[in-house]
Amino acid sequence: xxxxxxxxxxxxxxxxxxxxxxxxxxxxxxxxxxxxxxxxxxxxxxxxxxxxxxxxxxxxxxxxxxxxxxxxxxxxxxxxxxxxxxxxxxxxxxxxxxxxxxxxxxxxxxxxxxxxxxxxxxxxxxxxxxxxxxxxxxxxxxxxxxxxxxxxxxxxxxxxxxxxxxxxxxxxxxxxxxxxxxxxxxxxxxxxxxxxxxxxxxxxxxxxxxxxxxxxxxxxxxx
Numbered sequence: 001x002x003x004x005x006x007x008x009x010x011x012x013x014x015x016x017x018x019x020x021x022x023x024x025x026x027x028x029x030x031x032x033x034x035x036x037x038x039x040x041x042x043x044x045x046x047x048x049x050x051x052x053x054x055x056x057x058x059x060x061x062x063x064x065x066x067x068x069x070x071x072x073x074x075x076x077x078x079x080x081x082x083x084x085x086x087x088x089x090x091x092x093x094x095x096x097x098x099x100x101x102x103x104x105x106x107x108x109x110x111x112x113x114x115x116x117x118x119x120x121x122x123x124x125x126x127x128x129x130x131x132x133x134x135x136x137x138x139x140x141x142x143x144x145x146x147x148x149x150x151x152x153x154x155x156x157x158x159x160x161x162x163x164x165x166x167x168x169x170x171x172x173x174x175x176x177x178x179x180x181x182x183x184x185x186x187x188x189x190x191x192x193x194x195x196x197x198x199x200x201x202x203x204x205x206x207x208x209x210x211x212x213x214x215x216x217x218x219x220x221x222x223x
Contacts, residue, residue, distance in 0.1 A: 005091050007082040014078040018071045026188065026207075029195060031058055033204040038171065054200070061098040061195035061203075068192060112136045122150045161190050184214045 036057045040050060103110055111134035118127035119142060131138050148167070155163045168175060168183035174184050187210045194203035 003083045004082070006077075007085040011075075011078045011082045014075050019077045021071050022068055022188065025068055026191065027059060029064055030204065030207055032057055036200075037204065042203055057200050058198050061198070061200060065192060067197045108134075108136075116142075119146050122146065159193075161186055161193070165190065182209075187211070187214075 036053050040053065111130065115127050115131045115134070115136045115138060118124075118130065119138065124143065124147060127138070127142075130136065150165055152163045155161070165183065165186045168186055172183055187206075191203055191206055191210075194200075194206060
């Protein structure tokens with residue numbers, strides 16, 4: 001287990017470092033946005049100077065976004081190394097468990113396993129038809145839960161984080177009880193995406209409206 005424990009420790013260290021760097025970057029960006037906004041509001045600035053200030057803040061946002069993307073890549077690499085260490089340690093010898101007669105007379109078990117497999121894979125029409133034909137009883141909430149999950153995943157693939165954020169917000173208490181920072185991480189992604197798209201004003205407004213509630217858990221990232 002030494003190799004696995006080492007990779008897990010490396011992964012934890014990398015995650016902590018990336019989290020600190022991300023929160024620091026958000027702090028700096030919010031401070032820069034507020035400084036620029038204050039300057040534009042309190043001083044009479046010509047259009048050329050205003051354009052220059054906005055270009056500067058946009059460049060800073062892109063610079064931070066590039067750095068954050070690099071940090072995320074390093075974290076993904078650490079996660080991959082840990083996964084490989086676990087796979088190497090816990091190899092499964094399929095020959096030792098293979099038995100052609102293991103499922104003889106267990107049609108109901110096979111039907112249920114297949115139905116649940118199709119649900120987990122998102123093949124809902126197939127799962128519903130198999131359940132109807134075989135008499136497998138599937139809890140309605142199971143279908144609903146996986147359908148919601150695939151709806152969220154589909155939206156995320158299109159770049160829409162709103163369904164995921166809404167899901168996490170509705171389950172805020174349960175997530176907090178588990179020590180999960182999922183909602184904060186999702187909202188942080190929305191904030192960074194706004195900056196990356198050059199929407200500095202919208203990013204500042206979003207940060208002010210969303211991050212205050214996370215002040216106790218993530219002081220640096222929400223201050």
